[in-house]
Every structure is written in C-alpha cells, then in structure tokens.
Amino acid sequence: MRILVQKFGGTSVSDRAMRIQAIEHIEDALRAGYSVVVVVSAMGRVGEPxxxxTLLNLIHxxxxxxxxDRDLLMSCGETISAVIFGAMLRNRGIEAxxxxxxxxxIVTSSDFGNARIAKIDPKRILAELEDGRVVVVTGFQGVTEDGEITTLGRGGSDTTATALGVALDAEVIDIFTDVEGIMTADPRLVNGAARLTHVTYTEICNFAYQGAKVIHPRAVELAMQKNIPIRVRATGSKDEGTLVTSASRPLEERPAQDRILTGVTHSARVTQLKVRSDAGRSGFQKDAFQAMAAEGISLDFFxxxxxEVTFTVPLTHEDRAITRLHELGLTVEAVRNVAKVAAVGAGIHGVPGVMARIVMALTERGIEILQSADSNTTIWCLVHEKDVAEAVRAIHDQFDLHAQGGV
Structure with a gap:
C-alpha cells in the first residue's frame, strides 16, 4: 500500500471554497494510486468562529x-473541522x-497544552485504508495512556501529520498552507524573494527556529527519523511546492557548484541583556544562567x-529576567527593540569568506551588528529592529538569492 499523508492548515479549510480545493488534491492523490490520510487543523484563524x-477567547x-479542561476546549476546533471535511468527501463520492x-x-505524555507524542498504534488507520476509505484525522491532539485528551502545542497539526507519516511508513507527507512553498526570504520584505524547489531537513529546521512559520521544526525532525520526504505546497495551486529531503536536491539534478546560502529569515521581539558583576564576583556567570533556567526563561545568542555574559531573551520575559538578575546583585544593561537575522544554508560549512560578505553587506548599508554567532548551517546577526528589513534585503542581494531560488 502506497500511503500519502496530507495536512491542511487552518486557512486551507477555512471556508467551503478552500475545502473544495483541498479535496481536489486528495482526488489527485487517489488517482495516482495512493491511500490517503488527511490531517486537518481547526477552521480559519483568530476571529473566525x-x-x-476564538475558542480560547471564550475563557475569561x-x-x-x-x-x-483547556485542552478539551482546544480540541473542539479540529473535531468540528474533521467532521465537516469528512462529510464533504462523502458528498463527492469518496468514502471517508x-x-x-x-x-x-496517538498516545501522548500528560503535559496538557504541550504534550509530546509517546507512540502511535496505526492499526485502526490501516484497517480503514484497507477498506478503501480516506482517513481524516484531527490534528493537534492525542490522548494519554489513561484516556485524557491532550493538545500538542504550537505547530501541533504539522507534528500530527509527520508522526503519522513515520508510523505508517508513508511515501511522502504534504503540508498544505497559503504559500507556494519555502521562500528565500519573506516576500513582504524582499520583492525578489524566490520559491525554493528543494531544501534539506536541517535547512528548513533552521528556517523554522529562526522565525519562518511555514512548518514547525518538531514536525521536520520526526520526518527525518525515516527520511520521509515533505512537500510544502499551496492549497490553491497544483504546483508541487518545496521538497524537503536529506539532500538539497536529487544528485542527478544537482548543479556543479552547490549554493552557499539557501535563504534569509528573521525573528523580532527580543531584548539583548549584558550582565556583569561590578563587585568582580567569581562564578556570577553560573548564577545568572541557573537563575534564568529556574525562571523558565529561554535564552539565545550566548x-x-x-x-560579562551577553544573551537575548524574548520580549515577553524581559522584565522578569532583569528583576531576577538584579536580585542576584548583578548589573544588567538592556538593549531593547532588537531582532535576529539568520542566513541559512547547508553550503556554509567550510566555505571561507561567508561571514566577511555578510558583514560587508550590512555595514555598506549602515546597519550596526550588535552580536553574531554561527553553526554549520546558519550565521546569525543581531541588529536593531528598525534595520531588520534592510538587513534581510542586504544579505539576500549579496548572495544573489533571487537567481538561486529555484536551485
């Protein structure tokens, strides 16, 4: 049995016209000989009923x-969506x-609101597929060993889809959204941003962790377990979107010189904290990090x-972090309204001069680099939030990503 998992996000099932477009993709897959498992999100976005x-706003x-109880409430959106979607499939002559x-x-941990999938028993799904039905599964949710309903946190429907794909040994996982794939940069910032035809699992994880919201990194990491390809596609298009695999593109199609950068992404609403002990106290670095961990504050850019210790914290945690560090007798300098710009590419590793080109691109446009860091596949620069759009465009132009988008 050739199994295809297709996930449709909230915008893809928001109204009848969008759901019909989604069903047309299912019909295409059935004609291609696939047995199809569909994962649906709740219908629409905040403000839609x-x-x-919207359901959470019912709670005062x-x-x-x-x-x-909050998880019980949140699970209702996907349940409504799945029932409506199943009915529409049957109306078009497709057993569901x-x-x-x-x-x-789907069995999860008992961490309500952010549960982790512990295991999946796919017997029921496989039986339904054997009987010739399309299986529609509510995304974003599971149950504990003792039957309590849980939700999977941000990106939960993506996680459901890829976890099912792994459990069912699917041939491919389609993530349908309102964009045509992974772009070299946010097209709202870069007019010439191009759609990427192929990216690696590592690249898309770095895109997601650094601000791109097309797919959740936890979902990608699950698909990596069995090297199951993911396609990020637009519901309103027949284009196959961006293919995500272990290689940036099939070997037989790869150019003589691989790209260095794949794209540029960004995330804002962070604060840089510079922490010192004016008394010259030894071990203050350990005290600072332990205090942040105890407060449950996520740190970045160490x-x-x-x-001195320098790191960034989410804007929402800024006041709590500063208060706790002051309680330890430490001096804190806060640089507010900053943003992270990330240049992502599997081709960065071992290539000299990449950082030099990034620094040149930013300084030529008068953009101050407050801090930087790097890994095998990503170079991060911290800049003032007012400069973030220009910084993304500068790096995008420097590496001519407009031309490389299709690579």
Missing part, C-alpha cells in the same frame, strides 16, 4: 479552567472515516567572557 484562538481571565487523535492511535 471555530478557530482555536477569572474563569477557573484547568489545563486539562473521521478519527480523533486518540482513535487514530556570549560568555570573564567579565
């Missing part, structure tokens, strides 16, 4: 709602079985010297 955020600040996450065999 059945979107998850002083309501006594437990995390368990609608399953909740638990009925589909730089540790004998006299």
């Amino acid at each position: 059945y979107a998850t955020d 600040q002083d309501d006594q709602v437990t995390t368990r 079985a609608v399953l909740s996450g638990g009925q589909a065999g 730089n540790v010297t004998p006299s």
Whole structure:
C-alpha cells in the first residue's frame, strides 16, 4: 500500500471554497494510486468562529479552567473541522472515516497544552485504508495512556501529520498552507524573494527556529527519523511546492557548484541583556544562567567572557529576567527593540569568506551588528529592529538569492 499523508492548515479549510480545493488534491492523490490520510487543523484563524484562538477567547481571565479542561476546549476546533471535511468527501463520492487523535492511535505524555507524542498504534488507520476509505484525522491532539485528551502545542497539526507519516511508513507527507512553498526570504520584505524547489531537513529546521512559520521544526525532525520526504505546497495551486529531503536536491539534478546560502529569515521581539558583576564576583556567570533556567526563561545568542555574559531573551520575559538578575546583585544593561537575522544554508560549512560578505553587506548599508554567532548551517546577526528589513534585503542581494531560488 502506497500511503500519502496530507495536512491542511487552518486557512486551507477555512471556508467551503478552500475545502473544495483541498479535496481536489486528495482526488489527485487517489488517482495516482495512493491511500490517503488527511490531517486537518481547526477552521480559519483568530476571529473566525471555530478557530482555536476564538475558542480560547471564550475563557475569561477569572474563569477557573484547568489545563486539562483547556485542552478539551482546544480540541473542539479540529473535531468540528474533521467532521465537516469528512462529510464533504462523502458528498463527492469518496468514502471517508473521521478519527480523533486518540482513535487514530496517538498516545501522548500528560503535559496538557504541550504534550509530546509517546507512540502511535496505526492499526485502526490501516484497517480503514484497507477498506478503501480516506482517513481524516484531527490534528493537534492525542490522548494519554489513561484516556485524557491532550493538545500538542504550537505547530501541533504539522507534528500530527509527520508522526503519522513515520508510523505508517508513508511515501511522502504534504503540508498544505497559503504559500507556494519555502521562500528565500519573506516576500513582504524582499520583492525578489524566490520559491525554493528543494531544501534539506536541517535547512528548513533552521528556517523554522529562526522565525519562518511555514512548518514547525518538531514536525521536520520526526520526518527525518525515516527520511520521509515533505512537500510544502499551496492549497490553491497544483504546483508541487518545496521538497524537503536529506539532500538539497536529487544528485542527478544537482548543479556543479552547490549554493552557499539557501535563504534569509528573521525573528523580532527580543531584548539583548549584558550582565556583569561590578563587585568582580567569581562564578556570577553560573548564577545568572541557573537563575534564568529556574525562571523558565529561554535564552539565545550566548556570549560568555570573564567579565560579562551577553544573551537575548524574548520580549515577553524581559522584565522578569532583569528583576531576577538584579536580585542576584548583578548589573544588567538592556538593549531593547532588537531582532535576529539568520542566513541559512547547508553550503556554509567550510566555505571561507561567508561571514566577511555578510558583514560587508550590512555595514555598506549602515546597519550596526550588535552580536553574531554561527553553526554549520546558519550565521546569525543581531541588529536593531528598525534595520531588520534592510538587513534581510542586504544579505539576500549579496548572495544573489533571487537567481538561486529555484536551485
């Protein structure tokens, strides 16, 4: 049995016209000989009646709602979506079985609101596929060993789709969204941003972790376990979008000189903190990091010297971080309204001069680099938020990513 998993996000199922376009992709897959498993998100986005955020807005600040009950409420959006989608499939003559996450065999941890998938028993899904049905599964949810409904946190429907793809040994996983694939940069910032035809798992994870919101990195990491290809596609297009595999493109199609950079992404709403001990206290670095860990504050962009520790925190955690560090008797300098710009590419590793070109591109446009860091596939620069759009364009232009988009 050739199995294809297709995930349709909130915008892809938001109204009847979009759902019909989604079903046409399912019909194409059936004609190609696939057995199809469909994962659906809640319909629409905040403000629309059945979107998850709309359901959450039913809870008032002083309501006594437990995390368990909150997950029950949040699971309703996907349930409504799946039932409506299943009915539309049957109306078009396609036999369908609608399953909740638990009925589909998804067993999770008991961390309400951010559960992790512990295991999947695919027997029910396989039986339905053997009987010739398209299986529609509610995304974003599962059950604990004792039957409690849980939700999987941000990107949960992507995670459901790729986890099912791994459990079912799917041939490919399609992630349908409202864009035509992975772009070399945010097209709202770069007019010449191009669609990438192929990217690696590592590249797309770095894109996602650094601000791109096309697919959740946890989902990509699951697909990597069995090297199952992912296609990021637009619901409103028949184009095959961006293929995500272990290689940037099939060997037989690869150019003589691989690209250095794949694309540029960014994330804002962070604050840079420079932490010192004016008393010259030894071990203050350890105290600072332990305090942030105890507060549950995620840190990024570390730089540790004998006299100073520098890192970034999300804007939402800024006040709490500064207060706790002051309680330790440490001096804190906060640089607010900064953003991370990330140049991502599997071809960076071992290539001299990449950082020099990035620094040249930014300084020629008068952009101050506050901090930088790098890995095998990513170079990060911290800049003032007012400069982020120009910084993305500068790096995009420097590496001529307009021309490389199709690579």
